[in-house]
Amino acid sequence: MHYLGxxxxxxxxxxxxxxxxxxxxxxxxxxxxxxxxxxRPAAAYLDNxxxxxxxxxxxxxxxxxxxxxxxxxKTRVLTTRIAHILATGQAFPSQILxxxxxxKAAREMxxxxxxxxxxxxxxxxxxxxxxxxxxxxxxxxxxxxxxxSDFTILDTDDQIRLLKQQIQAExxxxxxxxxxQLAGLIDGWKNxxxxxxxxxxxxARFFGNGRGRELYAGYQDRLKVLNAVDFxxxxxxxxxxxxxxxxxxxxxxxxxxxxLVDEYQDTNVVQYLWLRLLAQGSRNICCVGxxxxxxxxxxxxxxxxxxxxxxxxxxxxxxxxxxxYRSTAHILASASHLIAHNEARLGKTLFTESDxxxxxxxxxxxxxxxxxxxxxxxxxxxxxxxxxASLDEVAILVRASFQMREFEDRFVTLGVPYRVVGGPxxxxxxxxxxxxxxxxxxxxxxxxxxxxxxxxxxxxxxGDATVQMLxxxxxxxxxxxxxxxxxxxxxxxxxxKARSGLREVMASLGRWRGQIDALSHIELxxxxxxxxxYTAMWQNDRSAEAPGRLENLKELIRSMQDFESxxxxxxxxSLVMDRDGADGAxxxxxxxxxxxxxxxxxxxxxxxxxxxLFPHQRALDESGRAGLEEERRLAYxxxxxxxxxxxxxxxxxxxxxxxxxxSIPSRFLDELPAAHVEVVDQGSSYGGYAxxxxxxxxxxxxxxxxxxxxxxxxPGWQRAKAARAxxxxxxVPPVRTxxxxxxxxxxxxxxxxxxxxxxxxxxxxxxxxxxxxxFSVDGNKLTVDFDKAGRxxxxxxxxxxx
DNA sequence: TAATAGAAAATTTTT
DNA sequence: TTTTCTATTA
Numbered sequence: 001m002h003y004l005g006x007x008x009x010x011x012x013x014x015x016x017x018x019x020x021x022x023x024x025x026x027x028x029x030x031x032x033x034x035x036x037x038x039x040r041p042a043a044a045y046l047d048n049x050x051x052x053x054x055x056x057x058x059x060x061x062x063x064x065x066x067x068x069x070x071x072x073x074k075t076r077v078l079t080t081r082i083a084h085i086l087a088t089g090q091a092f093p094s095q096i097l098x099x100x101x102x103x104k105a106a107r108e109m110x111x112x113x114x115x116x117x118x119x120x121x122x123x124x125x126x127x128x129x130x131x132x133x134x135x136x137x138x139x140x141x142x143x144x145x146x147x148x149s150d151f152t153i154l155d156t157d158d159q160i161r162l163l164k165q166q167i168q169a170e171x172x173x174x175x176x177x178x179x180x181q182l183a184g185l186i187d188g189w190k191n192x193x194x195x196x197x198x199x200x201x202x203x204a205r206f207f208g209n210g211r212g213r214e215l216y217a218g219y220q221d222r223l224k225v226l227n228a229v230d231f232x233x234x235x236x237x238x239x240x241x242x243x244x245x246x247x248x249x250x251x252x253x254x255x256x257x258x259x260l261v262d263e264y265q266d267t268n269v270v271q272y273l274w275l276r277l278l279a280q281g282s283r284n285i286c287c288v289g290x291x292x293x294x295x296x297x298x299x300x301x302x303x304x305x306x307x308x309x310x311x312x313x314x315x316x317x318x319x320x321x322x323x324x325y326r327s328t329a330h331i332l333a334s335a336s337h338l339i340a341h342n343e344a345r346l347g348k349t350l351f352t353e354s355d356x357x358x359x360x361x362x363x364x365x366x367x368x369x370x371x372x373x374x375x376x377x378x379x380x381x382x383x384x385x386x387x388x389a390s391l392d393e394v395a396i397l398v399r400a401s402f403q404m405r406e407f408e409d410r411f412v413t414l415g416v417p418y419r420v421v422g423g424p425x426x427x428x429x430x431x432x433x434x435x436x437x438x439x440x441x442x443x444x445x446x447x448x449x450x451x452x453x454x455x456x457x458x459x460x461x462x463g464d465a466t467v468q469m470l471x472x473x474x475x476x477x478x479x480x481x482x483x484x485x486x487x488x489x490x491x492x493x494x495x496x497k498a499r500s501g502l503r504e505v506m507a508s509l510g511r512w513r514g515q516i517d518a519l520s521h522i523e524l525x526x527x528x529x530x531x532x533x534y535t536a537m538w539q540n541d542r543s544a545e546a547p548g549r550l551e552n553l554k555e556l557i558r559s560m561q562d563f564e565s566x567x568x569x570x571x572x573x574s575l576v577m578d579r580d581g582a583d584g585a586x587x588x589x590x591x592x593x594x595x596x597x598x599x600x601x602x603x604x605x606x607x608x609x610x611x612x613l614f615p616h617q618r619a620l621d622e623s624g625r626a627g628l629e630e631e632r633r634l635a636y637x638x639x640x641x642x643x644x645x646x647x648x649x650x651x652x653x654x655x656x657x658x659x660x661x662x663s664i665p666s667r668f669l670d671e672l673p674a675a676h677v678e679v680v681d682q683g684s685s686y687g688g689y690a691x692x693x694x695x696x697x698x699x700x701x702x703x704x705x706x707x708x709x710x711x712x713x714x715p716g717w718q719r720a721k722a723a724r725a726x727x728x729x730x731x732v733p734p735v736r737t738x739x740x741x742x743x744x745x746x747x748x749x750x751x752x753x754x755x756x757x758x759x760x761x762x763x764x765x766x767x768x769x770x771x772x773x774x775f776s777v778d779g780n781k782l783t784v785d786f787d788k789a790g791r792x793x794x795x796x797x798x799x800x801x802x
Numbered sequence: 803t804a805a806t807a808g809a810a811a812a813t814t815t816t817t
Numbered sequence: 818t819t820t821t822c823t824a825t826t827a
């Protein structure tokens with residue numbers, strides 16, 4: 001897709017500081033700057049970097065793409081690079097734009113820079129997420145895009161409710177045309193930077209009897225009336241601001257002497273356009289990312305952005321970080337071999353210099369069903385624990401969140417502490433959102449969505465009918481709902497319970513507003529929750545969740561203490577949906593593969609490698625080959641989270657939505673390199689092949705144990721025995737079990753001192769080191785005398801016959 | 803208006 | 818299986 005031409009060249013020297021805050025920093029590359037840098041003794045922060053990292057940090061000028069494989073020190077490069085720019089005086093903190101995707105990443109980066117520069121930097125005003133920087137820009141220039149600077153930011157929930165109204169207004173059937181789906185479409189359009197007029201005809205036709213475009217346009221109008229933006233707008237409106245106001249753009253182009261982007265593979269079209277505009281100023285843009293870890297395509301991320309970098313930014317330099325400091329050679333080889341099945345990639349080969357002779361191969365194991373999978377993994381984790389492993393270093397990474405449950409159940413029974421990472425987030429909880437709606441309404445009387453949310457929570461006898469009347473009045477008179485309510489109370493239109501209820505809320509709201517200045521925001525918050533009857537509502541609720549909800553409300557009040565005012569708090573939570581949790585005791589982490597990106601553990605369990613689940617059927621159906629490749633990247637992300645050991649599991653039967661379904665092993669299992677994988681039977685119950693022949697429905701676990709010997713009388717078992725016999729004399733301890741045959745096919749053979757792929761003296765070729773001759777062979781590890789690179793130890797899967 | 807019973811639908815989710 | 822929404826009824 002060529003929707004864009006290459007970036008225009010602009011002279012670097014155009015930068016001319018204008019305001020005080022942009023006081024002259026030494027001109028990039030000026031003689032003075034270079035002299036300063038040269039005169040300085042080699043800075044401590046540059047110690048212990050490998051040559052590629054150093055290159056990425058010291059290449060300050062011009063566009064630079066850092067392709068950073070998993071575990072290659074990406075964050076270190078990014079932070080050190082900023083520290084370097086600051087330390088050599090090439091820019092002030094306020095002249096560096098550094099964008100990340102998550103608040104967590106932004107926070108970490110700030111901290112690490114602080115450490116590197118010795119805390120001398122007073123924050124970096126332009127280090128943050130795309131969205132938070134967008135908010136900052138929009139608040140400054142709100143009037144230029146038709147907003148007031150106190151605009152509110154809607155979350156997904158508000159968005160959906162608004163769209164639902166839009167759909168109703170168009171007279172469409174809500175069931176046939178779910179608001180959720182429309183929200184998804186609009187998000188998609190915004191990610192691509194498409195305004196209502198720009199969306200493709202096909203897309204517009206697709207939804208709501210061809211009224212997609214009208215719905216989108218109507219929604220945008222409504223947002224403007226509400227003085228509100230959604231998450232997508234934070235990016236699209238900023239882009240519009242720059243495009244329609246060249247003077248504003250020029251100002252920021254001058255300001256940002258250096259631009260750094262984290263996780264570039266996850267940028268979407270708008271973000272890309274936004275960066276490209278800003279980068280036309282200094283041309284000093286450095287993007288760090290890994291095309292093999294692009295797993296958010298379904299959210300609009302364009303892998304293409306990273307694949308096309310050199311075309312978009314002519315003269316760009318590309319640095320590859322391939323030296324992995326995290327995982328064992330077996331894990332790296334497995335991950336690399338797997339990801340090599342993808343076509344759309346720039347191609348990197350991770351390697352490690354560590355050659356731990358005790359490193360364990362990636363294990364693949366089968367279970368009869370998902371319960372057994374959970375049981376066996378639970379047992380394995382207990383074994384690790386007994387061996388003294390820290391549970392903090394153990395993670396279970398699942399494809400879909402419904403898989404988590406079985407593990408949770410199992411851990412509860414075993415008494416193994418665990419923590420679910422991700423999942424429903426604090427500020428998204430019902431009670432928290434209700435409370436926040438109250439706060440929002442007090443600080444912003446025109447917030448219609450907040451009003452709707454709480455008018456009848458707790459119950460005040462104000463039902464749908466009343467709310468509809470308010471809506472009609474509000475629309476007819478173009479006033480916010482609060483005002484409509486106030487006016488209608490003057491008339492006789494609303495009667496009975498609804499009238500008294502409404503009168504009561506309106507009086508309370510007025511009272512609370514009057515106390516904004518008199519009370520601290522904490523006291524006010526407590527007062528609101530108390531007087532509104534909201535706390536009482538949950539106290540009277542005898543359901544199981546009620547106490548937890550009250551606890552969460554307390555937690556909400558507590559977290560408000562970190563802020564100066566109600567407004568400041570509301571701003572924060574609209575962007576940061578997560579609370580930075582203070583992690584308590586040691587526990588196993590359970591999370592989705594998506595939320596595991598960027599983390600690492602000693603032991604990683606990867607359950608559920610079955611066709612349909614992983615790769616997920618829907619990814620295949622909806623995005624075909626691209627979908628499959630993204631799933632494969634997800635598998636790659638999963639494997640590369642492991643430092644020491646990775647365990648891949650699949651179950652032949654899985655319960656999905658209550659009914660049992662049988663499944664076949666994931667194709668990704670076949671894509672693992674046999675030499676680095678050991679297929680194990682965890683000793684739990686049965687041979688997979690035999691299982692399917694015996695059709696063991698209704699069998700008890702005990703029965704399975706009895707059929708043990710006969711179940712191994714399979715071709716696979718024969719092969720296993722042969723393999724074991726072959727390995728017997730080599731001094732390698734015999735493995736407990738042999739290869740497992742699944743659905744009659746050998747997916748991966750455990751090589752127990754098996755035939756070496758290369759003989760001493762053989763000519764080989766290595767991606768990185770070139771041609772060479774094998775000097776010695778040790779299992780799957782080779783020592784090779786490379787013609788150019790000298791003697792290196794490498795894993796055999798990395799070399800080919802020359 | 804509120805409570806309740808029954809039906810339909812349930813990837814991944816940085817902001 | 819479980820949750821969430823909708824339609825029905827008091």
